[in-house]
Amino acid sequence: MVTRARLKSILTGLALYTMAAAIVGYFGVNAYTGKYGLNARQELDQEIIALTSELARLKRERAEGEQRVSLLRSEKIDPDMLDERARYQLQYVNPHDLVRMNNPN
Numbered sequence: 001m002v003t004r005a006r007l008k009s010i011l012t013g014l015a016l017y018t019m020a021a022a023i024v025g026y027f028g029v030n031a032y033t034g035k036y037g038l039n040a041r042q043e044l045d046q047e048i049i050a051l052t053s054e055l056a057r058l059k060r061e062r063a064e065g066e067q068r069v070s071l072l073r074s075e076k077i078d079p080d081m082l083d084e085r086a087r088y089q090l091q092y093v094n095p096h097d098l099v100r101m102n103n104p105n
Contacts, residue, residue, distance in 0.1 A: 068081070072085065
């Protein structure tokens with residue numbers, strides 16, 4: 001026959017092991033699905049890849065823009081670039097240019 005003291009010690013030990021298992025389980029689940037867990041790390045890696053490619057694209061666009069602006073600087077102006085920008089902004093066409101009109105329909 002199991003005495004009360006023996007039953008109490010068994011139940012206490014069982015409760016402690018259960019609580020320890022629950023705590024380990026809680027931290028294990030959070031290590032996988034939490035804000036800084038393994039799933040979040042994979043999502044962050046994918047976002048890093050996407051943002052890196054976008055950064056490279058934006059750097060190329062900026063370099064192209066800076067190159068076009070440098071052609072319009074007063075100390076070394078490119079006549080073709082100046083002509084292109086003036087025609088575009090003033091909507092002028094050279095009489096020797098071939099113009100093709102597209103019907104929107």
